[in-house]
Amino acid sequence: xxxxxxxxxxxxxxxxxxxxxxxxxxxxxxxxxxxxxxxxxxxxxxxxxxxxxxxxxxxxxxxxxxxxxxxxxxxxxxxxxxxxxxxxxxxxxxxxxxxxxxxxxxxxxxxxxxxxxxxxxxxxxxxxxxxxxxxxxxxxxxxxxxxxxxxxxxxxxxxxxxxxxxxxxxxxxxxxxxxxxxxxxxxxxxxxxxxxxxxxxxxx
Numbered sequence: 001x002x003x004x005x006x007x008x009x010x011x012x013x014x015x016x017x018x019x020x021x022x023x024x025x026x027x028x029x030x031x032x033x034x035x036x037x038x039x040x041x042x043x044x045x046x047x048x049x050x051x052x053x054x055x056x057x058x059x060x061x062x063x064x065x066x067x068x069x070x071x072x073x074x075x076x077x078x079x080x081x082x083x084x085x086x087x088x089x090x091x092x093x094x095x096x097x098x099x100x101x102x103x104x105x106x107x108x109x110x111x112x113x114x115x116x117x118x119x120x121x122x123x124x125x126x127x128x129x130x131x132x133x134x135x136x137x138x139x140x141x142x143x144x145x146x147x148x149x150x151x152x153x154x155x156x157x158x159x160x161x162x163x164x165x166x167x168x169x170x171x172x173x174x175x176x177x178x179x180x181x182x183x184x185x186x187x188x189x190x191x192x193x194x195x196x197x198x199x200x201x202x203x204x
Contacts, residue, residue, distance in 0.1 A: 034065045034158050034198035036079070042195045043081055047168075048187030050179060056097070060085035063113075065198050067158065069149050072120035077127055077142075079194070081111040101175035108134045113142075123147075127162060133171040140164045142194070156200040163193040 044057040063079035083103040086094055098105040115129035116139075127142040144162025151157065168174075168190050177185045 031066050031074070032068055033201045034067060035201050036061070036063045036065070036196055036198045037157070038062060040197040042193070043079075044193050044195075046191045046193075047189070050185060054088065056086060056088035058082065058085045058111075059087050064201075065158070065160070065196070067146075069146065069158065072123075072125060072146060073118050075115075075118050075120075077113065077115040077118075077129065079113045083109055083111055102173055104134055113140075125160070125162065131164075131166065134173065136171045138166070138170055140166060144194075158198050158200070160196045160198075161194065162196075163191060165189055165191045 038061055041061075042057060043061050044055060046053045046055050048054075058081045060082035061079060063077065065075065065077050067075035084098055084105040086097045086103060086105075088094055088097065097103055100107070103111075110132075112132045113129055114132075115127050117128045119126040119128070123146045125142075125144055125146065127144075129140060129142070130137050131140045142162040142164045144160060147159035147161060149156060149158050167188050169188050175186075179185050
């Protein structure tokens with residue numbers, strides 16, 4: 001009993017002074033790079049046509065996401081879309097969309113998005129960045145959320161969905177035609193939606 005008391009008296013100052021018993025802080029998680037799996041992802045858009053909305057998308061796109069699921073605000077995104085891959089399920093319309101009236105695919109073969117910062121609130125996200133279309137770069141904000149993190153075939157995957165609305169006039173896409181009874185055939189606002197599944201890449 002006396003020995004135990006003496007030991008505690010000697011140990012107490014050491015504990016108070018941090019005598020080697022305080023655990024070292026856990027190292028910060030390294031950023032994880034995820035490569036977009038285009039076969040399981042979609043980049044789509046919607047625009048008003050007369051009295052309804054027409055949906056289209058792109059079949060050829062790629063990109064990387066740098067994200068720690070536990071710290072999404074420190075992440076970044078870059079996406080590249082091939083304009084010639086536009087697909088609205090109507091070949092005549094798609095040919096027109098590839099022309100200088102719209103995407104001007106021969107002169108501007110890609111649309112790009114590069115993030116500048118990410119705001120995260122749990123799984124909800126606001127991804128600020130620059131969208132370049134027809135050689136014009138404008139700031140946009142993609143709003144969405146992280147979906148799930150899972151695995152398949154020994155590889156982790158992560159899912160996101162996000163959308164934004166742009167004015168096509170800001171990017172020089174000005175073609176239109178008068179509608180019978182007044183107004184125009186096409187609306188100016190275009191809603192862009194990304195549904196993304198990405199695969200974790202090995203650490204370099």
